[in-house]
Amino acid sequence: MWIRKIESTGFLKPTATTIALAALLVLPVCLLFTFSGRADAQAPAPAKPQAAPPAGQLAPPRVAAPRAKPxxxxxxxxxxxxxxxxxxxxxxxxxxxxxxxxxxxxxxxxxxxxxxxxxxxxxxxxxxxxxxxxxxxxxxxxxxxxxxxxxxxxxxxxxxxxxxxxxxxxxxxxxxxxxxxxxxxxxxxxxxxxxxxxxxxxxxxxxxxxxxxxxxxxxxxxxxxxxxxxxxxxxxxxxxxxxxxxxxxxxxxxxxxxxxxxxxxxxxxxxxxxxxxxxxxxxxxxxxxxxxxxxxxxxxxxxxxxxxxEVGLRSLEHPSYGGWGGRFVQEKPGVNNVWTNAADDGDMYKPIWRWATAFQNDWAARAAWCVLPYREANHAPVVVLNGPADLEAAPGATVTLDVSSSGDPDGDRLYFSWWQYRDPGSYKGTVSIRDADRGVASFTVPADAKPGDTIHLIAEVTDDGKPPLTRYARVIVTVRPK
CATH class of the missing domain: 3.90.245.10 (Ribonucleoside hydrolase-like)
Known part of the structure; x- marks a missing residue:
């Protein structure tokens, strides 16, 4: 990793080299970045920040080549x-x-x-x-x-x-x-x-x-x-x-x-x-x-x-996924390629306001960049997904979700929160996520999930800087036959 880790604090403050790398790093595999107002359940209690596991305990993180800017x-x-x-x-x-x-x-x-x-x-x-x-x-x-x-x-x-x-x-x-x-x-x-x-x-x-x-x-x-x-x-x-x-x-x-x-x-x-x-x-x-x-x-x-x-929500991959700019459903399927307002939990405005605390804090951090030197400002964590962003699993299978190799360019402590974003998924039941407040979580694919159903899992990774900044990973599980 580009940030040195120690068990007592989780991360050391970066060197000049790591600062430069942090500035150059661009989105590992669609899975870097930002925050949410929770989707289908109450937010879990604030998690304790976790120190990174010892080196070698996890498989190497999956990191893509830098993406072109939109x-x-x-x-x-x-x-x-x-x-x-x-x-x-x-x-x-x-x-x-x-x-x-x-x-x-x-x-x-x-x-x-x-x-x-x-x-x-x-x-x-x-x-x-x-x-x-x-x-x-x-x-x-x-x-x-x-x-x-x-x-x-x-x-x-x-x-x-x-x-x-x-x-x-x-x-x-x-x-x-x-x-x-x-x-x-x-x-x-x-x-x-x-x-x-x-x-x-x-x-x-x-x-x-x-x-x-x-x-x-x-x-x-x-x-x-x-x-x-x-x-x-x-x-x-x-x-x-x-x-x-x-x-x-x-x-x-x-x-x-x-x-x-x-x-x-x-x-x-x-x-x-x-x-x-x-x-x-x-x-x-x-x-x-x-x-x-x-x-x-x-x-x-x-x-x-x-x-x-690009905040890690993969919203550019499909209009129905949702992100800071809202979520969309096709207006006239089979007739045109126009996508219009979707609702989350029946609320037309929730696809934007659910992320409001995150994007307002992110804006505040950038406003501070106008006047503060690097070491006095806050910068967003870098979310690293260990494992595929898209996978298949049968009902009854256990799926492991792992962003524990994530880091922060300022050496801030990180808080983790995994939750199911039910609206963009075709499986409309609720999945129970174990260790949802940790970097490594898991869930069991429900028995009533049908082949072809999709389940969207969001990892929010938030630092303890001022203001706190969040980035995400999204894992999409497609249910396959047993």
Missing amino acids: RVVVTTDGEIDDRCSMIRFLLYANEFDVEGLIYSSSRFHWLGQTWSGVEWINALISMYERVYPNLRKNADGYPTPDELRSKVYVGNIHNVGEMERDTPGADRIVRVLLDDKPGPVYLQAWGGTNTIAKALHTIQTRYPDQVEKVSRKAIVYIILDQDETFRKYIEPNWPKLQVLGSFRQFAVLAYGWANLIPLPHRVLFERPWMEGNITVDRGPLTGAYESSNGAFRSEGDSPSFMHQI
Whole structure:
């Protein structure tokens, strides 16, 4: 392991070498990262932090090659909640390959109508520039301010749903979708989808031989559906294109958050927490956050990029798995590739708020990175799964779940919590997890589980730093015949 272990404290503070390795390490096998509000049962009592087992007691951990960063394009109508979301986005800019930051329109905002102009993104990048040197001390991969400025474009802004004009923003999307770089491109619609629609229309009419390629490559994440271009153009003309439609679920982080986020998560949105962790004494970037009397304002668009932050929940593998950006079910199976709001335990908003304490604490840690040196800041644990992330087991079989080789770049103690995420699994019964508060847990596949049923198990690994940070592993068990 890249962190030296001792039995008395679990981990030593890292050396300069381990700090560098921690900064460079990227997600072992889809299984690094973040936190939750519990799913189908009450949270277990806080676990005691565990020292790592002696060397050689466990099989070597399964670690994958570093993954490419998700390629993302943001389109925004510049509403106040977009500006708030952009501040959070910039703090996570090292997690993405940012391909475009594009001004667009919506039914709420367009040129000449409650319009924020085309300078506010660059203004926030200038704030980012002032904290960029310190962000780099805490994590690798942050793009330079000039790199971000080079990705700012003006798209289709002249009217609601306008997709007739060729614009620099739409042309940028076309170039990104037609290039030969591997991997998906996530097109985020913080406002309307009209600039994205214009780009797709250009490809359909000028590059018809590329439609299949682009249908496989692009993934559109829509917040609210803020003009008619999705339903009238994208959906009927691009039936194979994957679309994640957060048409209602996003509201948990929008203006009505106080009525939708339950305790204890809600306190992390109120004025004392925001001023203590985000807006005061954290530098000019988060200081520019347009709060509501000191409290969280609205970030209805943030789920569109939180979905792509790799935290170990494997949410990019399938829309139904769920993660920080919500969870989705297919709208019209066999007809289109549109996925829309799923419910957890019957609650439309729970697929986002269940993780709220984790992602708010994570945001607070990044705000602190703007002003603190590495050794005074907190950094997320690294979750290592010993064993496969996907496996098969028959009813009555015992399955061992092991993340005991996980570590922390700051040498913090770790708390473990295993739980069943019932909603994305097809087995709807409850499994009993033994030693759920330890790094090594187990369960027996229930006798009534049918062949083909899936059971999702989540490991939360939380450090004792300030703020406490969580990362996850997800193990998916498919039931096979006896």
